[in-house]
Amino acid sequence: MPEANSPTQKTHEPLQNKGGSPLSAEDQNKGGSHNEPTEGKKRRLFKKKDMPGGLWLKCESCNDTIFRKELEEKMMVCPACGFHFTLAGKQRIEMLLDPGSWDEHFAELTSLDRLEFVDKEPYSEKIAKTVARTGQNEALLCGLGSIEGQRVALAILDFKFMGGSMGEVVGEKIALAAELAMTKRLPLLIFTSSGGARMHEGMLSLMQMAKTCAALHKLNQQGGFSICVMTNPTTGGVTASFASVCDITLAEPGALIGFAGPRVIATTLKQELPPGFQRAEFLMQRGQIDAIVARPTMRRTLRSLFDFGRAAWE
Numbered sequence: 340m341p342e343a344n345s346p347t348q349k350t351h352e353p354l355q356n357k358g359g360s361p362l363s364a365e366d367q368n369k370g371g372s373h374n375e376p377t378e379g380k381k382r383r384l385f386k387k388k389d390m391p392g393g394l395w396l397k398c399e400s401c402n403d404t405i406f407r408k409e410l411e412e413k414m415m416v417c418p419a420c421g422f423h424f425t426l427a428g429k430q431r432i433e434m435l436l437d438p439g440s441w442d443e444h445f446a447e448l449t450s451l452d453r454l455e456f457v458d459k460e461p462y463s464e465k466i467a468k469t470v471a472r473t474g475q476n477e478a479l480l481c482g483l484g485s486i487e488g489q490r491v492a493l494a495i496l497d498f499k500f501m502g503g504s505m506g507e508v509v510g511e512k513i514a515l516a517a518e519l520a521m522t523k524r525l526p527l528l529i530f531t532s533s534g535g536a537r538m539h540e541g542m543l544s545l546m547q548m549a550k551t552c553a554a555l556h557k558l559n560q561q562g563g564f565s566i567c568v569m570t571n572p573t574t575g576g577v578t579a580s581f582a583s584v585c586d587i588t589l590a591e592p593g594a595l596i597g598f599a600g601p602r603v604i605a606t607t608l609k610q611e612l613p614p615g616f617q618r619a620e621f622l623m624q625r626g627q628i629d630a631i632v633a634r635p636t637m638r639r640t641l642r643s644l645f646d647f648g649r650a651a652w653e
């Protein structure tokens with residue numbers, strides 16, 4: 340169930356197991372020097388909670404301690420193992436778009452607590468806190484921008500906002516982004532990182548799966564062109580709806596992409612899962628992903644794909 344993947348249920352492998360490997364076991368073993376005593380000391384010195392201003396952080400995949408500035412210079416890709424850190428929406432925009440080209444739309448839309456849902460705290464309070472913390476009203480950023488001179492309609496899911504979960508507003512903004520692409524006759528580009536449907540909104544969140552698919556279908560019927568880039572992690576109702584139905588489906592290296600989490604599946608099937616299960620590379624071999632694109636070549640690749648898709652409009 341998509342709710343099982345909700346961030347509040349904490350079923351995401353890479354987030355829950357901070358020291359676990361979002362990449363393959365082979366990749367993890369590449370960082371073989373971690374057991375050296377000096378490295379051990381270094382790691383103890385720079386425990387996350389002791390890092391003033393977050394100058395250093397730990398790679399979720401290889402456990403290496405990385406200087407934040409170096410990581411930022413490398414587009415948040417681990418210099419040791421190539422793990423692609425999950426980006427905040429605004430960080431993605433900065434990295435992806437031509438400088439100064441971002442023009443945000445529909446930023447004012449906020450969630451309603453229609454069910455008056457309460458778990459550890461009322462949903463309405465949780466939303467208010469998240470809005471204050473992130474400085475944005477919802478998990479999806481939507482607008483227009485340029486990539487190497489090509490104008491695009493853009494929708495970016497932000498994992499920092501309630502695990503990028505899809506409620507009514509996220510669904511509505513995907514539909515609006517598709518309409519924006521249609522009226523402006525621009526390609527639609529979506530980036531996903533999500534725990535799935537937002538359980539706090541119950542059935543209304545599940546309805547967004549049908550709604551977003553219908554919006555993308557309409558865009559397709561009118562000759563539109565869409566690309567989705569799945570980033571780590573993309574799960575639940577988002578994978579099972581709009582993320583999987585664009586003309587082209589890309590993924591970042593090592594991204595966890597699935598419906599139910601690997602642990603849920605292993606427990607249900609009572610079977611050991613194959614190595615690399617639900618990772619982008621595994622899914623590409625089986626035809627779910629068209630291509631895996633590393634962050635440094637993302638802009639260039641997207642630009643060439645837009646040129647290819649332009650034929651759809653002309």
Ligand SMILES: [Zn+2]
Binds near residue numbers: 400403420422
């Ligand atoms: Zn690493």
